[in-house]
Amino acid sequence: MARKRYIQAINEALHEEMARDPKVILFGEDVELAIMGDARGLLDKFGRDRIRNTPICEATLTGMAVGASAAGYRVILHMMFSNFIYTGFDAIANQMAKLRLMTGGQATMPITIIAAYGGGGSNAAQHSDSGYPALVNLGGLNVVMPATPADAKGLLKTAIRGNNPTFFLEAIGRGGEQGEVPDGDYTVPFGKATVAREGKDVTIIALGSMLKPALSAAGKLQAQGIEAEVVDPRTIVPMDEEGLLRSVRKTGRVVVVDEARDRCSVASHIAAVMADVGFSALKAPVKRVTVPNVCMPYAPNSERLMIPSDERIAKVAAELLRSKAA
């Protein structure tokens, strides 16, 4: 174990996987200078065949990822801000997500798309989306959202070695956060939720960037005598529904925290699963804490109001406990 930053963990995974398999290539806008930090040092080590700046043409980059993977490469496509996924969406939605089915299983597409998502940096609406619900709904894509340096490294390695298109979504502006990362070569399996904090009164399911405020909320709740269990699904597709239900069966109460807009968010889906499959275990309504159905504003005071905060999460969780007392 060693303490490492989130961005450093991602960078290590890229270095290790590119060294491990010469068929791994990485391309995207401004990757040679590693403008997002995570690709640092790759160009010097692996050269321009394997690390390459592209023109700004997302519609082509996503399609090229499909073509290059069909032709035998393991493609890592860096899309910088996740909003740029929209610009490249045709090949994602109409090709990448569908070609395996449409070709009767002939297409195997080992593609990892890296993008930073979420708000909090006054980047305004076109650079702050958490647009993954659309990806999740497409069906043929894995979507992983590591919240810690250890999971970032382990999930990225699993993504690169895997044979399915996978979106690896980094929480924006969180690259400096530190955590313990296991030494040596290790991977984190997809579809395994993890309990980040144990508790018996209420389950807080927190996606990606929301783990931090959820853990902070659990601290606030403890001061009120409420023991919150915080669960991190880690991967959204595939999702460890059983792992989430296990916690809900223990606590009987659940709050789902998601930085996506509320309507048709991943929180909405998880809430539906909990209400459906977990109904008999529930002692209170399933609650969602999400971004309201607005675009992310630029003004820091307004942006803070929109992104789920530890206060908002703690308040919703505490109300669930009060509804029990009433």
Next chain:
Amino acid sequence: MASLKFAPDAGQALALYERMLLIRRMEERLRADNAAGKLPGAVHLYIGQEAIAAAVCAQLAPTDWITSTHRGHGHFLAKGGDPAAMMAEIWAKKTGICKGMGGSMHVADFSKGILGANGIVGGGFAIATGAAFAAKLDKGKRIAAAFFGDGASNQGVFMECLNVSSLWKLPLVFVCEHNKFSEFTPAAQCTSGEIVDRARAFRIPTFVVDGNDAFAVWDAAAQAVAHARSGEGPAFIEAHTYRIQGHLEAEALMLGGGKYREQSEIDTWIAKDPVERLKATLLADGRANAQQVQAIADRVAAQVEAAVKFAEESEPADPELPFDLMFVERKA
């Protein structure tokens, strides 16, 4: 003809004719079976454009990649795809080349370099560019060819792929089949300037040919493919042709009496039929005799019959298969 730089020898010319005739007869059979209500989905037929797929693919190696369009049966067959497996796919059978999961607009055979017909107009450009990028990284002699229509040339991704492929000197041949229509809209209403000029703007070598002249396409394709294979970057072919059939069979229902072209226009192009034209040339210049031509016709007819019989007699697709095909090694 004497001015051609590359021309097929007698054997190649006969093989070219046979491939074109196979495409034609397969399409005609699909037209009939569609009209008879035997096919579950729409078909977009390639009748009138056969010379382009056949003459271009004749220059390609089995390991080269192609991407195709929603009008993709011709490219599939020209690149060596199995007629019976294609027919079974269109009939939505388990034995279809895509196990009945893709249908007419998505026939693909990766083992033969056919990265698929594509239901998205312009959907093949970037896939072909990515395959060409992979070929370049492999440092081999493999190339990719992207077939597309004049309609697709108005998609923004076309410009992006011209830029990237020229910038990176990718082994890629763009094959624009200018069939004069974007679905139900004549080219004059949606395409500004000459499409070939768009490629010229990126310093890509270009060839403009009569797409109904199989030998002219052969010559241009041989040069374009040689250029791409040399490592000097992409090449571009604009082949002028005409879509004899509608955008899709049964379009009359969609048009509801509306009209986007005149029968007289269609007739002038039927008179320029590339299949008949090649046959006439072969017979006239002595590369083929009537017996050989008849033998080809008989062989093709038998192949089409066998393909339809195979499709008809095959089991329906497995309706549960989608659960297995969304992800590798995992159920959806």
